[in-house]
Amino acid sequence: MDMIERVRRFNRAVTTRTGTLNESYLDRGRSFGQARVLFEIGPSGMDVRTLRERLSLDSGYCSRMLKALEKQGLVKVRQSAADRRRREASLTAKGRAEWSAYDRLSDDLARSMLAPLTEQQRTRLIDAMATVETLIAAGSVTFTAEAPDSADARFCIEAYFAELAERFEEGFDVALSNASGDPGMAPPGGTFLVARLAGRPVACGGVKTVGPRTGEIKRMWVARDARGLGIARRLLDALETEARALGMTRVVLDTNRALTEAHAMYRKAGYHETERFNDNPYAHLWFAKDFA
Amino acid sequence: MDMIERVRRFNRAVTTRTGTLNESYLDRGRSFGQARVLFEIGPSGMDVRTLRERLSLDSGYCSRMLKALEKQGLVKVRQSAADRRRREASLTAKGRAEWSAYDRLSDDLARSMLAPLTEQQRTRLIDAMATVETLIAAGSVTFTAEAPDSADARFCIEAYFAELAERFEEGFDVALSNASGDPGMAPPGGTFLVARLAGRPVACGGVKTVGPRTGEIKRMWVARDARGLGIARRLLDALETEARALGMTRVVLDTNRALTEAHAMYRKAGYHETERFNDNPYAHLWFAKDFA
DNA sequence: GAATATCTCTGACTAAAGTCAGATAATGGA
DNA sequence: TCCATTATCTGACTTTAGTCAGAGATATTC
Numbered sequence: 001m002d003m004i005e006r007v008r009r010f011n012r013a014v015t016t017r018t019g020t021l022n023e024s025y026l027d028r029g030r031s032f033g034q035a036r037v038l039f040e041i042g043p044s045g046m047d048v049r050t051l052r053e054r055l056s057l058d059s060g061y062c063s064r065m066l067k068a069l070e071k072q073g074l075v076k077v078r079q080s081a082a083d084r085r086r087r088e089a090s091l092t093a094k095g096r097a098e099w100s101a102y103d104r105l106s107d108d109l110a111r112s113m114l115a116p117l118t119e120q121q122r123t124r125l126i127d128a129m130a131t132v133e134t135l136i137a138a139g140s141v142t143f144t145a146e147a148p149d150s151a152d153a154r155f156c157i158e159a160y161f162a163e164l165a166e167r168f169e170e171g172f173d174v175a176l177s178n179a180s181g182d183p184g185m186a187p188p189g190g191t192f193l194v195a196r197l198a199g200r201p202v203a204c205g206g207v208k209t210v211g212p213r214t215g216e217i218k219r220m221w222v223a224r225d226a227r228g229l230g231i232a233r234r235l236l237d238a239l240e241t242e243a244r245a246l247g248m249t250r251v252v253l254d255t256n257r258a259l260t261e262a263h264a265m266y267r268k269a270g271y272h273e274t275e276r277f278n279d280n281p282y283a284h285l286w287f288a289k290d291f292a
Numbered sequence: 293m294d295m296i297e298r299v300r301r302f303n304r305a306v307t308t309r310t311g312t313l314n315e316s317y318l319d320r321g322r323s324f325g326q327a328r329v330l331f332e333i334g335p336s337g338m339d340v341r342t343l344r345e346r347l348s349l350d351s352g353y354c355s356r357m358l359k360a361l362e363k364q365g366l367v368k369v370r371q372s373a374a375d376r377r378r379r380e381a382s383l384t385a386k387g388r389a390e391w392s393a394y395d396r397l398s399d400d401l402a403r404s405m406l407a408p409l410t411e412q413q414r415t416r417l418i419d420a421m422a423t424v425e426t427l428i429a430a431g432s433v434t435f436t437a438e439a440p441d442s443a444d445a446r447f448c449i450e451a452y453f454a455e456l457a458e459r460f461e462e463g464f465d466v467a468l469s470n471a472s473g474d475p476g477m478a479p480p481g482g483t484f485l486v487a488r489l490a491g492r493p494v495a496c497g498g499v500k501t502v503g504p505r506t507g508e509i510k511r512m513w514v515a516r517d518a519r520g521l522g523i524a525r526r527l528l529d530a531l532e533t534e535a536r537a538l539g540m541t542r543v544v545l546d547t548n549r550a551l552t553e554a555h556a557m558y559r560k561a562g563y564h565e566t567e568r569f570n571d572n573p574y575a576h577l578w579f580a581k582d583f584a
Numbered sequence: 585g586a587a588t589a590t591c592t593c594t595g596a597c598t599a600a601a602g603t604c605a606g607a608t609a610a611t612g613g614a
Numbered sequence: 615t616c617c618a619t620t621a622t623c624t625g626a627c628t629t630t631a632g633t634c635a636g637a638g639a640t641a642t643t644c
Contacts, residue, residue, distance in 0.1 A: 003418055007402035010421035011310050017428055018303050031600055049621065061602060063623055085610045085621045110299035116431045118522060125427040126295055129302035131420035136305055139408045198308075230410060323630055341591070353632060355593055377591040377640045 010132075021109045028101060037065050038074060038095065039102045045090030047080060074098055138229035141197050143238050148182045148192040148206060148219075156194060156204035157182075160221035167258045168282060184208030185218065191242045192219075195231055202226035205235050207243050207251065215248040220262070232262075236269055240291070250290045254283035302424075313401045320393060322364075329357050330366060330387065331394045337382030339372060366390055430521035433489050435530050440474045440484040440498060440511075448486060448496035449474075452513035459550045460574060476500030477510065483534045484511075487523055494518035497527045499535050499543065507540040512554075524554075528561055532583070542582045546575035 001009075025035045040046065040055055052062045066089055069075040074095035080086035091099055114122050146153055164172040185192040185206030195203035205220040217239055222232050243251050252274065255262055263285060271287040278286075293301075317327045332338065332347055344354045358381055361367040366387035372378035383391055406414050438445055457464040477484040477498030487495035497512035509531055514524050535543050544566065547554050555577060563579040570578075 003406060003414060004399055004402045006418050006421060007405055008398050010425050011306075011313070011398070011401065013425045013428055014303075014306050015310050017432065018307050021303070033601065052621095058602065058604085059622060060604080060624075067623090083611070083621085087622070106300050106303070107296055109303065110296045113299055113428065113431050114295060116433070116526070117427060118525075121427055121430065121522060122295065124423060126298050128420040128423035128427070129298060131416060132424055133302050133305045135409060135413055135417040135420070136309055136405065138413065139405050140309065141408070230413060233410075234408070325631065350631095350633060351592060352594075352634080359593095375591085375641070379592070 017113070018109065021105060024105050024109075025102065028098070033061075034065050034069055035102060037062070038069055038091070038098060041075065041089050041091055041095075041099075043091060043096050043099060045088060048077070048087045048089055051089060069095070134229065137197060137226075138231070141195050141202065141226075141229065141231055141234070143193050143195050143235065145191050145242070146194055148185045150194070152194050152196070152201040153192055153204060156201050156221055157219055159223065160204070160219055163221065163224075164256070164282070168256055169258060170282070172282060182206075182219075188246075190215070190246070191239075193235065193238055193242070195222075195235060197226060203231050203235055205239050207239050207246070207248075209246070209248070210252070213247060213249045215243045215246065215251045217243075217251055217253040220253075232265055233269065236265070240289075244291060248291070250288060252277055252286065252288045254278060254280050254286050256282050257284040309405065310401065313397060316397050316401075317394065320390070325353075326357050326361060327394060329354070330361055330383070330390060333367065333381050333383055333387075333391075335383060335388050335391060337380060339378055339380045340369070341378060343381060361387070426521065429489060429518075430523070433487050433494065433518075433521065433523055433526070435485050435487050435527065437483050437534070438486055440477045442486070444486050444488070444493040445484055445496060448493050448513055449511055451515065452496070452511055455513065455516075456548070456574070460548055461550060462574070464574060474498075474511075480538075482507065482538070483531075485527065485530055485534070487514075487527060489518060495523050495527055497531050499531050499538070499540075501538070501540070502544070505539060505541045507535045507538065507543045509535075509543055509545040512545075524557055525561065528557070532581075536583060540583070542580060544569055544578065544580045546570060546572050546578050548574050549576040 022032065025032055028035065030038070036055060037051065037057075040051055046054075048062065048066070051057075052059060055062075057065075066075060066077055070077060074092060075089055076092055076095075077087050077089045080088050114125070117125060148154075148157070161172065184190050185208045190206060190208030192206035193204065194201050201223075203222040203226060205217060207215045207217050210216040217236070220232070220235065220239075222235070240251060253266070253271070254277070255266070266287045269289070271289045274286050274288040276283075276286050314324065317324055320327065322330070328347060329343065329349075332343055340354065340358065343349075344351060347354075349357075358367060358369050362369060365384060367381055368384055368387075369379050369381045372380050406417070409417060440446075440449070453464065453466055476482050477500045482498060482500035484498035485496065486493050493515075495514040495518060497509065499507045499509050502508040509528070512524070512527065512531075514527070532543060545558070545563070546569075547558070558579045561581070563581045566578050566580040568575070568578050
């Protein structure tokens with residue numbers, strides 16, 4: 001059986017098993033739409049805008065469902081203090097009880113999948129599930145080119161700096177690093193990529209022109225909880241593709257001695273160590289790669 | 293994280309990924325219900341009764357959807373030759389083209405899950421998927437007590453005899469074995485269990501009274517393609533539970549020397565070899581287990 | 585051959601899901 | 615202050631999904 005067929009079989013098997021969950025939602029005497037809204041609001045509440053976006057609902061449709069839930073005494077909707085156009089939905093005590101009931105259905109499904117198995121089978125199943133989940137996550141990471149001062153890009157860069165400060169023996173001060181170059185990481189001379197997992201930014205990296213047909217790769221970072229998915233490698237590939245598209249034939253980069261896992265990756269990706277090409281006080285190693 | 297939470301995370305991850313498939317179905321300009329019917333009919337056609345059962349549709353609802361598909365020139369419904377009350381639906385050339393288009397969507401989803409991964413990751417994913425699929429299948433096997441002459445029970449017993457004939461060095465002839473006992477495997481003195489996987493019978497086994505507070509386990513069989521799921525062990529457990537419920541304190545069984553994997557399982561389940569207790573010409577080993 | 589059961593269809597419903605065009609009120613700049 | 619934008623709501627729809635009670639034709643059983 002080829003891989004495609006295997007994946008299809010898997011999809012079929014899993015969706016038929018988990019499909020029963022959706023049906024059990026209806027047993028609580030509420031339409032699926034309303035159950036979804038109630039469950040999404042959650043015990044900590046949510047503003048209506050976010051709710052609509054998460055469930056991709058029409059505003060009128062959503063408004064009506066909230067009203068219905070309010071009439072059932074499950075939900076309370078009130079004006080937001082910060083922005084009085086907005087409204088915030090939260091669960092009443094009765095609503096939280098219903099939420100728990102829906103939550104329990106997911107637990108029950110999970111339990112029913114494990115119950116008939118032996119302890120050994122359970123462990124095997126859990127391990128395999130973790131692997132599938134991880135690799136599905138890895139596969140759904142998207143890369144987008146955007147301005148290095150976009151909200152998500154800045155979030156990544158901040159996290160990157162924070163991590164450097166933590167990992168460098170000598171600490172890290174943005175002002176001392178040659179950090180002026182962010183604007184260069186935008187068209188026409190460069191580019192900046194943000195990787196997202198389920199909408200959340202989890203990695204970034206940029207390339208900017210530093211000489212004739214030469215680019216420098218900077219700000220490469222992957223969020224701690226997104227490591228081990230091969231994102232760094234794909235990001236590096238993507239940056240090289242961007243560099244080529246910008247007419248570059250050579251890319252260089254510098255790195256700190258503390259970032260050992262990065263050194264290994266650069267070498268494996270075809271980079272070779274080269275002489276110091278900048279005066280970054282935090283850099284101990286300099287790498288370069290020439291495109292064929 | 294505990295097991296329940298891990299399973300829930302897995303379910304969430306997989307359903308959000310595969311949920312896109314259902315949405316993409318709608319892109320072909322047909323309601324989900326109609327798409328489902330069209331796809332289920334399949335290139336080889338199907339009679340309306342079966343179709344309705346598979347998709348659990350109301351007969352009127354189904355009839356209308358078929359009519360709509362017929363009007364679109366995708367489906368042809370005609371009277372069955374065998375039973376003129378029945379009708380049979382089949383796809384037209386245009387219908388087969390649409391079917392392929394839907395089929396391709398599943399392929400595309402599978403491909404898009406694999407595409408971003410490295411070869412090594414793909415192999416890991418496929419392996420983990422196979423494990424999950426197998427163990428989910430194992431978990432969804434159901435055991436039901438039924439008459440040993442029910443259709444599915446007979447199917448299992450035939451398959452069992454066929455396999456014995458194949459595996460015994462000396463061949464197997466039902467008439468020579470002490471096969472008269474099937475009626476005993478029903479209440480009040482015994483019971484017969486059929487295991488099903490997705491509706492299909494995949495295993496069977498029975499217990500009947502052979503002496504005071506003593507039962508004999510017979511006809512234990514697991515379909516070849518359902519082995520390795522721990523069904524045999526669970527079936528044996530279930531039969532012992534039935535035996536206890538029937539007031540038995542001891543169960544015995546006989547087996548042929550060729551069925552080595554069975555011997556191992558009986559020993560592991562607490563059975564010990566005992567003296568010959570019957571004149572079954574095909575038996576070489578006799579086992580017994582006393583309940584605590 | 586009559587009674588009963590089965591298979592499918594039609595008509596008449598209801599509920600849920602989803603869309604679209606304003607109306608209303610608040611916010612954030614120019 | 616005015617004007618464009620944003621967030622939500624209301625009313626008026628359509629489509630999809632699903633149910634139920636017969637009717638008509640055919641098959642099965644006694």
